[in-house]
Amino acid sequence: MANSGQKVVLITGCSSGIGLRIAVTLAKDEKKRYHVIATMRDLKKKEKLVEAAGDTFGKSLTLHPLDVCSDDSVSQCINSVKDRHIDILINNAGVGILGPVESISIDQMKKVFETNFFGVVRMIKEVMPDMKARRSGHIIVMSSVMGLQGVVFNDVYTASKFAMEGFCECMAVQLMKFSVRLSMIEPGPVHTEFETKMMADVAKMEFPGVDADTVRYFKDVYLPSSIDIFEAMGQTPEDIAKCTKKVIESSSPRFRNLTNSLYTPIVALKYADETGGLSVNTFYNLLFNLGPLMHITMSILKCLTCSCLRRRTVSPN
Numbered sequence: 001m002a003n004s005g006q007k008v009v010l011i012t013g014c015s016s017g018i019g020l021r022i023a024v025t026l027a028k029d030e031k032k033r034y035h036v037i038a039t040m041r042d043l044k045k046k047e048k049l050v051e052a053a054g055d056t057f058g059k060s061l062t063l064h065p066l067d068v069c070s071d072d073s074v075s076q077c078i079n080s081v082k083d084r085h086i087d088i089l090i091n092n093a094g095v096g097i098l099g100p101v102e103s104i105s106i107d108q109m110k111k112v113f114e115t116n117f118f119g120v121v122r123m124i125k126e127v128m129p130d131m132k133a134r135r136s137g138h139i140i141v142m143s144s145v146m147g148l149q150g151v152v153f154n155d156v157y158t159a160s161k162f163a164m165e166g167f168c169e170c171m172a173v174q175l176m177k178f179s180v181r182l183s184m185i186e187p188g189p190v191h192t193e194f195e196t197k198m199m200a201d202v203a204k205m206e207f208p209g210v211d212a213d214t215v216r217y218f219k220d221v222y223l224p225s226s227i228d229i230f231e232a233m234g235q236t237p238e239d240i241a242k243c244t245k246k247v248i249e250s251s252s253p254r255f256r257n258l259t260n261s262l263y264t265p266i267v268a269l270k271y272a273d274e275t276g277g278l279s280v281n282t283f284y285n286l287l288f289n290l291g292p293l294m295h296i297t298m299s300i301l302k303c304l305t306c307s308c309l310r311r312r313t314v315s316p317n
C-alpha cells in the first residue's frame with residue numbers, strides 16, 4: 001500500500017522492455033516518492049520484473065494482473081486499488097506488426113488496434129472519471145515517432161499510434177479543464193523484445209498474395225535499412241524510463257516528448273511542407289535510392305541535429 005505523500009503510479013505491460021524499466025526506475029526513486037502498481041497480462045512472466053525490482057518488490061512495487069484488451073480485467077484491476085486512487089497512469093502496453101499490408105489479415109490488424117488504441121482508451125475511460133473528480137492526475141501514453149511520421153511497411157502499427165495521438169490531442173484539452181495532465185512519450189527505436197518479437201514474426205512470414213517485387217523491397221531493401229537504423233539510433237529502455245520520469249516530475253509537463261533528438265529533423269520535414277511532398281519524397285529516396293548510403297545518411301542526420309532542435313526533445317540525461 002502507498003505511504004502517505006507517495007504518488008500511486010499504475011503501469012501497463014511490465015513483463016518486459018520499457019514498462020518493466022519504468023516500473024523499476026520509479027520504484028527505486030531515491031526520495032521514495034512513488035508506489036508503483038506494475039501490471040502484466042500473464043503473471044507467469046513476472047520473474048524478470050521481480051529480479052529487477054530487487055528489494056523494492058512487495059514494498060514500493062506491487063504486481064497486479066491486467067490485460068488491456070479485457071474490460072473485466074481492467075475494471076477488476078482498478079477496483080483492487082485502494083479508493084481507485086491512481087495519481088499517474090502509464091499506458092505502455094503495446095504490440096508491433098510489420099510487413100506488406102497484403103499479407104496481413106484484417107483480424108491481425110484489429111488485434112493491433114485492440115491493444116495499441118482501444119487498450120489505451122479502455123484504461124483512460126476507467127481511470128479518468130476519478131482523476132477528473134479529484135481535479136488531479138497525470139496520464140502518460142507511450143506513443144512512438146511512428147505516431148507522428150509514417151514509416152513504410154509499418155502501415156498498421158503506425159496507424160494505431162496515429163489514432164492514439166489524435167485521441168490524445170482531443171483528450172488533453174478537456175482534461176486540462178479538470179487539472180488532469182496528459183503527456184505522450186515518443187521514442188524512436190528502442191532495444192527491447194518488441195524488435196525481437198517483430199523480427200521473429202517476419203522470419204515466419206510467407207507473404208501470401210504479395211507480388212514478388214514488394215516482397216523483395218520488404219526483405220532486401222527495407223529490413224536491412226531498418227536493422228541499420230536500430231543499430232545507429234536505438235535507445236535503451238533505461239533511456240526511455242529516465243525520459244518518462246522527467247516528464248512525470250516536471251512542474252509543467254509537455255504534451256509531446258520525443259526521446260531521441262536524431263528524429264527531430266525527420267518529424268520536422270512533415271511540418272516544413274504542408275503538401276506532404278517533402279516527407280514522402282525524402283523517405284522514398286532514403287529507402288530506394290540511397291539504400292547503400294544509409295550509414296552515411298545516418299551520420300549526416302546526426303550532424304544536422306543542431307542544439308536548437310535538441311531542445312525540442314526530452315533528453316534522458
Ligand SMILES: NC(=O)c1ccc[n+]([C@@H]2O[C@H](COP(=O)([O-])OP(=O)(O)OC[C@H]3O[C@@H](n4cnc5c(N)ncnc54)[C@H](OP(=O)(O)O)[C@@H]3O)[C@@H](O)[C@H]2O)c1
Pocket residue numbers: 012013014015016017018019040041042045066067068069092093094095115119142143144145186187188189190191192193194195197
Ligand atoms: N521498442 C521500440 O522500438 C518502441 C519504439 C517506440 C514505441 N514503443 C512502444 O513502447 C511500448 C512498450 O514496448 P516495448 O518496446 O517495451 O516492447 P515489449 O518488450 O514487447 O513490451 C510490450 C509489453 O506490452 C505487453 N502487452 C502486450 N499486449 C498486452 C495486453 N493486451 N495487455 C497487457 N499488456 C500487454 C507485453 O506483455 P506480454 O509479455 O504478455 O506480451 C509487454 O509487457 C509499446 O507501446 C510500443 O509501441 C516501442
